[in-house]
Amino acid sequence: MPRLFEVVDLRFAYPHRPPVLAGARLHLDAGERLAITGPNGAGKSTLLQVLVGLLRPQEGRVVAFGRERRAEADFHEVRRRAGYVFQDPDDQLFCPTVAEDVAFGPLNLGQSRAEALATVERVLAQVGLEGFRDRVTHTLSGGEKRLVSLACVLAMDPDVLLLDEPTNALDEETTDRMVAVLHDLPQAMILVSHDPHFRRKVATRTLRLSRGRLDVPDPACRHAVREPEGRTG
């Protein structure tokens, strides 16, 4: 199976700050839905931004779609093929109406207005928002905005989806809807999520980011190390 992403020994620190990533490794193969969990501030969003070249690591390698990516120009293709759904939909949606937001990417890729409108209808149906085309974006609920953000990214026909906390602040019903939508999508995904139920339902594999590294979480390990018996302190 083709490997979509592979990162090796990433080190990344914001200026004048201790490293956020320190030896992080991961890979993503076609058909996988990889969940990333980890404490607040561990660097999960930072990692996604490194994958698409919005941040450049100080050390390590980013290989995407079979090629090592270093320079800004290398990442243009990566950002076209890997659709990034931001943690906050208000960072993604900036047009007056849903149709304009969703059509923005396809029009930029050279689709005609008629083609872009057909894309809008197709992806809104994919996320279960038929009839939302002419809605005013800023009047949508938080859950609807999240689904429209996903539709904007799907409109670019990406090979991979990178989703930063896709169920954050969603109620149970909308979370279930998001789960169903993601399940039906053919794309491989990296999903940052704190929600264990969501991860169990959607992810094929989970890694935990902690102290700058990614490891397989093993809840059993938390109980594996015991104080020696009879220890007096």
Ligand SMILES: Nc1ncnc2c1ncn2[C@@H]1O[C@H](COP(=O)(O)OP(=O)(O)OP(=O)(O)O)[C@@H](O)[C@H]1O
């Ligand atoms: N632009 C920045 N400049 C300096 N420090 C930053 C910047 N962006 C993030 N950080 C810091 O880097 C660390 C990692 O942030 P990041 O947002 O990647 O974590 P996260 O795991 O996604 O957190 P959360 O689960 O809370 O969303 C945090 O300590 C954060 O304060």
